Amino acid sequence: MTKTGRTFFLRPQDMIGIAILAILLLVVLPLTLDNFRLQFVGKYLTYAFVALGLVLCWGYAGILSLGQGVFFGLGGYCMAMFLKLEASSVENTKIQTTPGIPDFMDWNQITQLPWFWEPFHHLGFTIIAVLVVPAIFAFVVGFAMFKRRVGGVYFAIITQALAAILTILIVGQQGYTGGINGITDLRTLNGWDIRTDSAKTILYFVCVGLLLASILLAYFVKSSKLGRILVAMRDKEDRVRFSGYDVSNFKVFVFCLAASLSAIGGAMFTLQVGFMSPSFVGIVPSIEMVIYTAVGGRLSILGAIYGTLLVNWAKTSFSESFPELWLFGLGGLFIAVVLTFPNGIAGLYQTYVAPRLGPLFGGAAKRSDATPPAPPSSGHAPAAAE
Amino acid sequence: MNTPVITDTMNKDFVLAVEGLTVSFDGFKAVNDLSFYVDENEIRVIIGPNGAGKTTVLDLICGRTKATTGSIKFKDQELTRMKEHEIVRAGVGRKFQNPSIYEDLTVFENLEISYPKGRSVVGALTFRRDAPVKERVQEIAEMIFLADQLDQRAEYLSHGQKQWLEIGMLLIQDPELLMLDEPVAGMSVSERKKTAELLHTIIKNRSVIVIEHDMKFVEDIAHKVTVLHQGKILSEGPMAKVQADPKVIEVYLGH
Numbered sequence: 201m202t203k204t205g206r207t208f209f210l211r212p213q214d215m216i217g218i219a220i221l222a223i224l225l226l227v228v229l230p231l232t233l234d235n236f237r238l239q240f241v242g243k244y245l246t247y248a249f250v251a252l253g254l255v256l257c258w259g260y261a262g263i264l265s266l267g268q269g270v271f272f273g274l275g276g277y278c279m280a281m282f283l284k285l286e287a288s289s290v291e292n293t294k295i296q297t298t299p300g301i302p303d304f305m306d307w308n309q310i311t312q313l314p315w316f317w318e319p320f321h322h323l324g325f326t327i328i329a330v331l332v333v334p335a336i337f338a339f340v341v342g343f344a345m346f347k348r349r350v351g352g353v354y355f356a357i358i359t360q361a362l363a364a365i366l367t368i369l370i371v372g373q374q375g376y377t378g379g380i381n382g383i384t385d386l387r388t389l390n391g392w393d394i395r396t397d398s399a400k401t402i403l404y405f406v407c408v409g410l411l412l413a414s415i416l417l418a419y420f421v422k423s424s425k426l427g428r429i430l431v432a433m434r435d436k437e438d439r440v441r442f443s444g445y446d447v448s449n450f451k452v453f454v455f456c457l458a459a460s461l462s463a464i465g466g467a468m469f470t471l472q473v474g475f476m477s478p479s480f481v482g483i484v485p486s487i488e489m490v491i492y493t494a495v496g497g498r499l500s501i502l503g504a505i506y507g508t509l510l511v512n513w514a515k516t517s518f519s520e521s522f523p524e525l526w527l528f529g530l531g532g533l534f535i536a537v538v539l540t541f542p543n544g545i546a547g548l549y550q551t552y553v554a555p556r557l558g559p560l561f562g563g564a565a566k567r568s569d570a571t572p573p574a575p576p577s578s579g580h581a582p583a584a585a586e
Numbered sequence: 587m588n589t590p591v592i593t594d595t596m597n598k599d600f601v602l603a604v605e606g607l608t609v610s611f612d613g614f615k616a617v618n619d620l621s622f623y624v625d626e627n628e629i630r631v632i633i634g635p636n637g638a639g640k641t642t643v644l645d646l647i648c649g650r651t652k653a654t655t656g657s658i659k660f661k662d663q664e665l666t667r668m669k670e671h672e673i674v675r676a677g678v679g680r681k682f683q684n685p686s687i688y689e690d691l692t693v694f695e696n697l698e699i700s701y702p703k704g705r706s707v708v709g710a711l712t713f714r715r716d717a718p719v720k721e722r723v724q725e726i727a728e729m730i731f732l733a734d735q736l737d738q739r740a741e742y743l744s745h746g747q748k749q750w751l752e753i754g755m756l757l758i759q760d761p762e763l764l765m766l767d768e769p770v771a772g773m774s775v776s777e778r779k780k781t782a783e784l785l786h787t788i789i790k791n792r793s794v795i796v797i798e799h800d801m802k803f804v805e806d807i808a809h810k811v812t813v814l815h816q817g818k819i820l821s822e823g824p825m826a827k828v829q830a831d832p833k834v835i836e837v838y839l840g841h
Contacts, residue, residue: 421711424710424711424712424713425698425699425704425710425711425713426707426710426711426713428691428695428698428699429699429710431688431690431691432688432690432691432696432699434690435688435689435690435691436686436687436688438650438682438686439682439686439687439688439752439755440699441670441671441674442648442650442670442671442674442679442680443674443699443700443755443759444671444674444675444702444705444759445671445705445710446669446671446705446706447671449706449707450707450710453707
């Protein structure tokens, strides 16, 4: 899995961390949780892809995006379009006025499949689209903004506006998108019924596998010179520019990477949960995803994963008993994290737990360079804002 | 945007030719019709009272500020039309007034990022920390007195060491034109001495523009001095001539 010898890709403590997470997700949780609960974890893990992207984009590069739901949604919708077409075969839809098109189109008096739905008959195209469509969208947005040196709070606000715009667009274009209900009643993936318990368990493991692969990718990026340039940019953007780098290209890259990661999460969400709707695209889910990252620790790849699991677990258990209070709780949690431990759970771990564990792993505690600490945090917009 | 081209045959030998340079911020001309030329291997010091436009001149040359009119030619390339990173790649290095280093990274990493290789996105992803990189970083670190601090995080360096580190980050780029904005400001006496020594070794084989207030230091290193006042040249020439200029004494050297 990893190269041996003096490699800068993964340090021993990273490998231990990834191994512990892998054992937890692949062995401990499947053995201890019933199917119903395990499916919840699978759903939470799809958000972890977004959190992972935010660690790179926000934690390392200092680019706060409040619109990651857009990319999660684009990935999810791409997958949902494929599944919906498969579920809308002529036999399945023969009671419709126009058989062979998705039911919601029929209800909206659309008699022909729109051109942009056509390619989603093919699984191969769909998988590529899941990764590429959000990246292209992120590229256009990122290129337009970063070349003009829009950053910090302004960037965050614009991404938030994008989340709102896309939601309105999806809801408004009911005939093409399924509107507010989203794309529902998804059944099979190339003939394989995704609604059964066994399918859901398999999808859970696929999701974990993809997440672990994404984590390795994130570590690779972090440990490359590009990772250090991102940190340098967050700190002294001008110095990077005057060292001969085109700063905007690096920002566009990391923004696109975060978008693609989020989209994988979205596609896995559609597969595991069985539908996709605009409620995962808008402002509220986008901000929630930032909160997962903040709670877990925006400078820690693994921290963000645990943060996502923990906040979602709390959300599920709390909102079962106090549905009205949950959003206040979430808001309070975010404020508390920003004010009291800006580096999240991972920061607490590194300050209090890691030094004690150090002797066990023979020097693993020497983490001075493990995660570059945050710039003095005031609010949630990091230093690169200036 | 372009003024009538004043190019004549004489600017062929200059590393840097600034002609008719003007920048105005909301009508205020911070630099006003400025022309000066820097020779190969020349050390030029720019002095002048606060607000004279010294730092703005460096900002204009390195592309941080866009000129309103005028031309800046660096080895026959028009810098006013280039982006910052292109200017750097053409061979112009700039040190900022306040030490501008990456506090979250180690001294080694600071120098490594400045190493002129792997400057594209793909290049940075595939960049290897190979022997030539390590050797060059080591070599520069020894020059800037930081060889035993390579693994230290830059935020823990003293003010003087941070200034040296930034100078080192420029040296590793090996620029043909080096611009230093107050390199000894805020340094202790011993650090100042070491810096002067450092500057004497690094100015070989390149042209240097220095902004400095410390007159002893200026006297020590300058080949030629340009005195700026209200965005214009007040006087220019060898140190002795400038020091004797009554206009300079009145507005700057004083008393």
